[in-house]
Amino acid sequence: MNLPIYLDYQATTPVDPRVLEAMMPFFTNAFGNAASRNHSFGWSAEGAVQQAREDIASLIGASPKEIVFTSGSTEGINLAIKGVAEMYASKGKHIITSQAEHKAVLDTCKHLEKLGHPVTYLVPDSTGRISVEAVAEAMREDTVLVTVMWANNEVGTLNPIREIGALCHEKGVLFFTDGTQACGKVPVDVEADNVDLMCLSAHKIYGPKGVGCLYVRRRKPRVRLVAQIDGGGHERGMRSGTLNVPGIVGLGKACAICRDELDESMQRLGSLRDHLEARITSELDFVHLNGNKEHRLPGNSNLSFPYVEGESLLMGISDIAVSSGSACTSASLEPSHVLRSMQVGDDLAHSSIRFGIGRFTTKEEVDYAADKVIEAVRRLRAMSPLYEMAQEGIDLASVNWQAEH
Amino acid sequence: MAYSDKVLDHYSNPRNVGSLDKGSKDVGTGVVGAPECGDVMKLQIQVEGDRIVDAKFKTFGCGSAIASSSLATEWIKGKTLDEAEKIKNTEIVEELSLPPVKIHCSVLAEDAIKAAISDFKNKKASA
Numbered sequence: 001m002n003l004p005i006y007l008d009y010q011a012t013t014p015v016d017p018r019v020l021e022a023m024m025p026f027f028t029n030a031f032g033n034a035a036s037r038n039h040s041f042g043w044s045a046e047g048a049v050q051q052a053r054e055d056i057a058s059l060i061g062a063s064p065k066e067i068v069f070t071s072g073s074t075e076g077i078n079l080a081i082k083g084v085a086e087m088y089a090s091k092g093k094h095i096i097t098s099q100a101e102h103k104a105v106l107d108t109c110k111h112l113e114k115l116g117h118p119v120t121y122l123v124p125d126s127t128g129r130i131s132v133e134a135v136a137e138a139m140r141e142d143t144v145l146v147t148v149m150w151a152n153n154e155v156g157t158l159n160p161i162r163e164i165g166a167l168c169h170e171k172g173v174l175f176f177t178d179g180t181q182a183c184g185k186v187p188v189d190v191e192a193d194n195v196d197l198m199c200l201s202a203h204k205i206y207g208p209k210g211v212g213c214l215y216v217r218r219r220k221p222r223v224r225l226v227a228q229i230d231g232g233g234h235e236r237g238m239r240s241g242t243l244n245v246p247g248i249v250g251l252g253k254a255c256a257i258c259r260d261e262l263d264e265s266m267q268r269l270g271s272l273r274d275h276l277e278a279r280i281t282s283e284l285d286f287v288h289l290n291g292n293k294e295h296r297l298p299g300n301s302n303l304s305f306p307y308v309e310g311e312s313l314l315m316g317i318s319d320i321a322v323s324s325g326s327a328c329t330s331a332s333l334e335p336s337h338v339l340r341s342m343q344v345g346d347d348l349a350h351s352s353i354r355f356g357i358g359r360f361t362t363k364e365e366v367d368y369a370a371d372k373v374i375e376a377v378r379r380l381r382a383m384s385p386l387y388e389m390a391q392e393g394i395d396l397a398s399v400n401w402q403a404e405h
Numbered sequence: 406m407a408y409s410d411k412v413l414d415h416y417s418n419p420r421n422v423g424s425l426d427k428g429s430k431d432v433g434t435g436v437v438g439a440p441e442c443g444d445v446m447k448l449q450i451q452v453e454g455d456r457i458v459d460a461k462f463k464t465f466g467c468g469s470a471i472a473s474s475s476l477a478t479e480w481i482k483g484k485t486l487d488e489a490e491k492i493k494n495t496e497i498v499e500e501l502s503l504p505p506v507k508i509h510c511s512v513l514a515e516d517a518i519k520a521a522i523s524d525f526k527n528k529k530a531s532a
Binding site: 307308309310311312315335345346347350382383384385386387388396401402 | 416424440462467
């Protein structure tokens, strides 16, 4: 076992060697521009891109013609939301989203608000889930787009996408979902799940950074977008720019592997995750699960360790790479907006750690991480005034804290 | 963020962790910060005459907060109340090489010293 151990698979993933191998020829010998129609260099690049479209489409239940390549999910999100808002502005301007979305969605929506598009930010339940009822209640005459993520990047909660999509189709409203964390990790079928637009990103699924795609439905309904990057009219006019052929080949291969190994990986990651949680909760008291135990990504575990501050815990497990919902790690003093939207108290948010388990995680690594976490939490609780107070039976919420920091 | 060696040392080997009998008339207790802000420091002093003969702390907070309070107990031990009261947060910042985003940790440590001294003085005045 090599240290440090990587348990931050929701942040990014290493490129799978099989993916890298598939990409390599397209940097050197097969370097052609996929838009070159007059020679074999162009044809072979175009052929490889076509194969990638097919592999991606088959992972998500789409048709290859519905895939628009992008630089990643942030671009896909911008193109979907701004592209729809601009195209359908004469029909209506209202957008529905949720407070637990990724910043790429929230900041895009804020941008549109400034341009006069009213936006409703739904509050998720305490597990981070958006209900179809909440979406239905927020619908207005002028609603043109609903954007709710498939799986949350921090807590791993899965939203009822099929139901929200059905509601949107019934109401004639377009439905975009950020599929970045879900695609390749849980079953995704844009037809059965009633999705009109969905983005995904290669580097979250063992592909390279800097490439992703946007699924754009072509029939029932045919979704139209205003391009956000103008140029040579590539990607059916929706996204100009020379295609990143090696990246696209990598994305395609990454999707093909995820598709072929989906069932096995869900089972394996789920059982490693359960093992990690069982080890930790059997040896530490007051551990709190952030998220939804039932509707959750298999490789995600977001736990709060009350009475211990997240950053100090990260210091104590410095040879394990994880993420904290504590804000002390950044310049802002605000803890995670996702945990806040779930009404997780700021004290619990400050003590939260996200463990991300992935394709190359071993049981040995999970056990090592569990040992380290247990040891660090015990040590820090021994020096925590809050743990002492809790054991004395003092209700921390009733204390009149003297704080201005 | 990279931590200074001194912060790492205090974090790994904190000095004077523990609690004193807060009911004792010779003990002053200061609790500052709040859980929702991500840091709470409890600093206690045991006083003989006007001299601090022992100091203990417990801290919920980041590594810099733990180091700041650990350093504070180290510094105030053996000092008179007047001397301890004069410790400035900037001295803690300098000693631990704290970056700007962690200055609030040193402020909290200074506040904790003052709160403990004030608690002791109040106890004495009302005794």
